[in-house]
Structures are given as C-alpha cells and as structure tokens.
Amino acid sequence: MVLDSVVYGDEKQNRRKARIRFSLVLTMLIIFGLFVVIPFYWMMLTAFKTEAQVLTAPPILWLNPLNWQFSNFATAMDTAPFLRYMGNTVLVSSISTVGTIFTTVFAAFAFARLNFNGRDFLFMILISTMMIPGEIFVITNFLTVVELGWIQNQTYMNAILAMTLPFMTSIFYIFFLRQSFRQIPDELYYAAKVDGTTDLKYLFKIMVPIALPTIITITILNAMGTWNAYIWPRLVTQQQEFRLVSNGLRDAFSNIAGRILYNEQMAAALLVTFPLLVVFLLLKKYIIRGVSRSGIKG
C-alpha cells in the first residue's frame, strides 16, 4: 500500500537520523566526561611522578606504570599521619551515623505514625529551620562545646564527642525518613495492630525493613559528609592528631614554606580520595539511587 511505503521510507531516514543523533550525543558525553575525569587523572598522574617529572614543562601526560614512584605515598604519610586521620574520620563518621539513624528513625516514626498534640506545628517548625544557614548554629555550638569543657585540655574522647554529638540528628533526614515511612500503606499498620504488634515492634520489623533503602542512603550521605567535613573539626580540635582527613590534607600542605611538593600533595590527596572511590564503586547502585532520591522533594 502507498501508506506503507511512505512509512517505510521515513523509517529508513529516521534510522540514519537516529544514528547521527547518537554519535552527536556520544561526542558531547565524551567531552563532558573528560571534563569530569581529568582532575582525577591529573591527581593520580601527579601522585606517581618524581619531583623532576612534576617540574617538567610541558608536563608529561602519560606515565608507564613501571616508572610509577610509589615512594610519594610513603613520604606523604611521613608529612602527616594520614592513617590516623582516616581512623578518626571513620570513627567520627560511624558514631554520628549510628546516632543519627537512631534519633531520626524514632522521630520520623512519631511524625509519620503517631497522633499527638502539636504534631503538625512541631513539624512545621522543624522544616522552617532547614533554611537557616549552618553558620548561625556554629557560632553558639562552638561556645557550647567550650562550655562543656571539651576544648580546654582536650582529650581524644572530648574531641570525638565535640565532632559527633552536634551531628547525631538531622532535620533533613527526619523529613526524608518521614516521607518514606508515610508511603507505607496504613493498612499494614492496622493489620499489625489487629495482630497485637506493639509500635516499637512494628517500627523495627515492618517500617525499618521497608524503608531500608532510605536508611542506607542516610548512612551513605552522612558518611560522605564526615569525610568532607572541614570547618567544624578545624574549629573544635585542639591537637593535630585529633583532626579529620580534610584538615590533615589542607594543613599538611599549607604550612610548608616555599615550594609545594606537588607529587606528595597529590599522593596524599589520592590517599584520601581513594577509599571513597572504592566504596563508591562497591555500593554504586545504592549510592546513585539514594542520592537521586534525596534530591527529589516530597
């Protein structure tokens, strides 16, 4: 039929168009992909160069793995106790994550499931504080930590407390968890009530497992937040060895007078970045899904 052949002709043309479009899109993706990857590549490349190689102009853009200078990492570790910093970071991040999940899960349950006087009002207040920049809190929190005696003659314990306690809860996560709790149909709760399930048991046996993806997301976001934390730890730690990776990294390579040893600096940067990249590649699925969800309102 005439109509058929017209459609068929279109089809052929369409396919060619589609192929051209695909190539264009791919080109753009590759260009932007390079933009994203280059800093990582640059960091790694530099981290394996000798000092002479770093100070070659124009720069060497490819290093044979046989010539990699691994000693940069050893030197970087000598410059500052990075393993110690990483240990601190992991500790601070675990404590604050466990604390955050504990407090937010309970609070979100109350907001999502229980009926109490002033619930909506309280929730509104919480939400409205989310817009206030953190710096407003930091000022007083710093004073509070001083008052608590965690700064003067600081012990390791004091430092850990100062770095974790203020971050053991989060309004955003309460909000985020409440959203996923509310997506669980009411009937599940009714069914459990009819069977004599207590609220606490319902929370842990039904709601938490169902909202597990959200809880994993919170864990990831929180851990990543700690890995990136710079300002607060710098404010409240009094000794070098209590600090977290970001501080260690920044301080170790700011204080050297004169020439910066880029290869060591980049080796240290790579040391700090590497664990995150490994964790990311292992948990890629969860992280991408979780982070996307955290950005979706409501």
Added chain:
Amino acid sequence: MLEDKSNVKAWFYLGPALFLLSIFIFYPIFNALFLVFLRDYNYLQGTWEGFTLFENFFYVFRNQNFTQALTNTMIITFVSVPISVIIALLISVWLNSVLKLRGFFQTIFFLPYVTNAIAIGMAFAFLFNQNYGLINTMLGWVGLNPVNWVGLGATWGNAMFSLLIYVVWASLAFKIMVFLSGLQNIDKQYYDAARVDSTKRYRIFRRITVPLLSPMIFYITITSFIGAFKAYTQVIGMFGVRLGPPGNDKSLITIVALVYDALDRSGVPGALSEAAATAIVLFLITLVFTLINMQVSKNRVHYSGGGK
C-alpha cells in the same frame, strides 16, 4: 485505638532527636539573635556593654573585606548555579537518550560527588598551575600563551575563573543524578504521544521534558542557590586558608569566610556578635533570593505529572 492521642509515647520517640535539636539548633538560633544585639560582648568574661540594635551590623558592613566577600559570593552563585543547572540538564537528557553506555557514563558523571572537596581542590589548583599545569598546556596546543591562573600574584579575575570551573565541576554530579532519575520517572506515554504528533526533538525538550521536570529543576535551583551562597570550602580547597592566590590573599574571600574570620577572633570583645551578624546577613540574603526565586518560578512550574 487508632485515633487516640499517644502523647506520652510520641514524646518518648521524639525525645532523643528533640533533645539534640534543642541544644544544637534551637538554642543557637535564639542565642544568635541575642548575641547580635549585644555591645562588645566578651564571652570569656561573660560581660557586655549594654544593647544595640545595629552596631554589630555596622561592623559587618565596615569590615574591609565585606564588599569583596559579597561580590565574590554573588559571582560564585550567579555564575555557577545557572551554568551547572543547564549543563546538568543537558547531560542528563543526553544520558537518558543513550541506552548503551549509560551505566558507564552515569558512573563517570557521579564521581565528583564522592570525593573529598579539599583533595580535588588541590588537584584543580595544580591543573591551573602556570608552568606545569594541564590547562596552560592545552592552551598552548591552540597557540595561546600561558596564563597565571592561581600562582604568585595571579589576578582576581584569573583566580575567580579557575575557582568557578572547580565549583561547576563539583556541583554537576548531584544535579545530573537527580535530573536523570526525574527523567526516568516521566511517563513514556508523553513521549509516545509527542512522537505520534511528529513533534521535533528540541520541541519535545522544550514543551514536554522541561515542563514535566520543572518541579525538580525548581527545587534543585533553589537548593543550589542556598548552597552556593555558603561557598567557602571550595575556596579553602583550591587556595588554602589564605583564600586567594599567593600575594593576593583574601581576594576570594566569601561571606561564610567572614563568619569564621570573626569566630577565630572570638576572644576579642564584639567578635562573636559580629559573627552572628554576618551569619544573619547571609541568611537574609539567602531568604530574599529564595523568595525571588519562588516568585519567578511560580508560573513556570507544573506540579502535575512528571517525577514523583
């Protein structure tokens, strides 16, 4: 039974969170509002010289770095947010349109999210190195002379340009992921319908994708603005605590940096009040722009359909 109020129980569940929030969120808000009206508050002695309405705000405005900080913050915000939103939108649409290799590119584009801001800031600083950096090498390939981006005595403009590239780079990942998941939630029916009506590609983008994604674009834009007004760690990452290229210290200072500057002087009478005043000024700026933002997008956001 179900409708019964469970007040006691509720407070038990809320207790831990509310306890911490009261100490570390609610009290600080009130305290900041208190500090900002104290004259010459000395926290070491716990004394002050009476109350004042505006004096602490005058300190903020009279700070020699305030104009610079305000300018820098505004430039970072108003350049990096629109650019990164648009690039992220394009990349996510492209990503969504390729089936093969999507997972691979998704991983690539997400990498900047899982890095340490300081570490990558340092890498960027070295990328922009005048003699040994990749950027100048690449400029050389197209016959351009090397530029002193971040080195000794680099101009404010050059340093700011480098910083902006880094800020955009760092803020793409999150936006791309959110947009991509929004795109994947758009009902395929809309596209099929548009195809049947033989709608052109760019029209599909303009008339279907963007409107359906608009609640998400709006939300991301607002939160990005709020985030960008707080720029600080990026500057630290690239330039260290000097907040600028060597020899041009503090040229990239931001408003948040002013807060911490004042906080570092916390022993000096009045410094804490100045910090509080600076933070409140930042809050007011953020608030005004958020409200403007909401007003502007009011008529352009379509809340039905699209991403959940």
Added chain:
Amino acid sequence: MEIRLENLTKVFTNKKTTDTLAVNQLDVTIPSGKLIGLLGPSGCGKSTTLYMISGLLKPSQGSIFFGDDDVTTVPPEERGIGLVFQNYALYPHMTVSQNIMFPLENLKVPKEEALERAQKIADLVGIGELMSRKPAQLSGGQQQRVAIARALVKEPRVLLLDEPLSNLDARLRIQTREEIRRIQRETGITTIFVTHDQEEAMSISDEIILMDFGVKQQMGAPQNVYDEPENLFAAKFLGTPPINLFDGKITAKKIKLGTAVIGSTKAAPNDIVIGIRPEGFVVEEEGPIVADVEFVETIGRDTTLIMIDPTDATKRFRAIVDSDYRIEAGHQVQLSVKPHKMYIFDHETGERL
C-alpha cells in the same frame, strides 16, 4: 460467635471541614457461624463499621458485643479477629510464610508450632507451595489468599474482610469468592464481608446488611431482600438490570401509573414511586400499560424491550419478557404487571407501602 452491634455510631470530627457522620445508630445482630455481606455504595460507612468491629476505630456511641462480652473498649489485639484488607496489606519484605506466621509471633507461639499451623492454613487456602515467595512474586489472587491465611492462622473468633476482591479481575473474583465461601464453611468462623458489588454479596452471603449514608437499610437473606425490599434504596440497589421506577399515584385504593390502573392497595391516597422489576412485566393484549417500543434485543430465551415511559417521554424503562412474543421496535405493546414483582414506595420517605 454472635456479633451484636447496638446503636453503633461513628462521627469523624475534623478541624478543617465539617464533621462526617459515617455510621449512624447501627443495630445489627450477626448470627454465629454465618457469612454476612455488608453491602452499600462507596462512602456509606462499610469500612468504618468494620474498623469499629475490629477495634481499630473507637465508636462515638453504642456498643459492640462478641457473644455476651462487651468488647467496645477492648483493644484490637484482644478481640481475636482476623482482618483482610482491600489491598491485602501484606508485608512486602517478608516471605509468604513469614507473613502468615507474623500474627503467631505476637502470640508467642513456639516456632515449630507456628510453622505447622502456617503450613496447614496455607494448604487450606491453596497456597501451600508458595511459602518461600515474596508478595511481589505472587498474582493478585494468590496475594489475596495469603492475606486470608494470615487472618485465619490465629484462629480468630471473627473474620472481617474489607472489599477483598475488588483488586481482582472478573474471573478471578468469581473463583475467589467461591473459595472464600468454601473456607468459611470449612472453618465455620463468623465472617463479615464488605463489598459494594451487589452480585458479589448476593452470591456468597447467608445474609446481607444493606447500608446507605451510614444507616442500615435492610437486613436479611439475599433473596428475601431482593423479593421484599423495605424501601426504595433497597429496591434500587439490588438487581441487574436495575428495577424500573415510575412516578405514580394512589387514588381510591387503586395504584395508577399515569392513567393505567395496575393494581390495588389498602394504602391511603398519596403520591408514590412504583418500582417494577424488569422481569415483572407480561405482554398481554388486555394489559393496562401501553408503551412505545424503542429497541428490542433478543438473547436466547429472553427478550429485552426498551420502552418509552408513558408518564414521562424523556425516560425509558426496560422489560425482560419471553422471546415467544414477536415484538418489533416502533410498535406499541400492552403490558400487565406481576403483582409480586411490583413495589410501591412513599414518594417522600421512600418507605415501602
């Protein structure tokens, strides 16, 4: 277990809008061991009634008795009820057997016994082979059965089902309702089955309770309610195709449809609504009703006539007659009415006269 509702009332108070009277002074006795269909249009208060019986909602007024026990204030878990929801409410992260055993866990039944009981009940409802699957891997009908098994496993005194079939396709619905009937017979548990589908209620219930606007309209065996509707609502709600309604009058003990006299009554002169079931017409040469036939449809034994209402030309009515008659569209027919298929109702109150 007999269930008695006395003066049961539920008012939802709401800050923003006006109060809703969802259930209004319900007085019902549900005999032990029977399957009762609670039937009514959407929003009439069926779920609310069920939730009050289950103890999830607190009545605003009135009492609920299970046998001789007043359970009005007893919390749900102590009432010994099984509840099945419209959307099944299976726990998505648990397997079928975990779902079924969950109620037993709360009763602290030892693990082995719980497993045994779960398996027994799963076999009863025909899902014994699916025990290790997750709800998402089951068809609608299978999920349904899991929900029933979960409700039955603790051997409840009362089984409550809230529109349990409305998510199933037509064939599965018929099959599953038969299944529910069988399970109810086998277990002998007093069962209340909520539905807004009259055919569903009629086909499996021992008795139906008809509700509208939170008020009980009629209760009785399905056929009785169909044959002897007590009010206009009951007459309208039951029967497919639905009953025909005409505006009529009683004058001098005669029931008049327009000018036609179609019966006699002892009731006082009044404006009335006459309801005649489609199968209540007989084509007769001497029939009092004269109507224009607009459309004829013969399927097998029955002929359906769509005719113009002689009292109001904008309305149509429907008769199902024997296909022996040769009737063509555009012609006139004369009809008489079978007295037991005709009901008259007060025009104002809708009460049967």
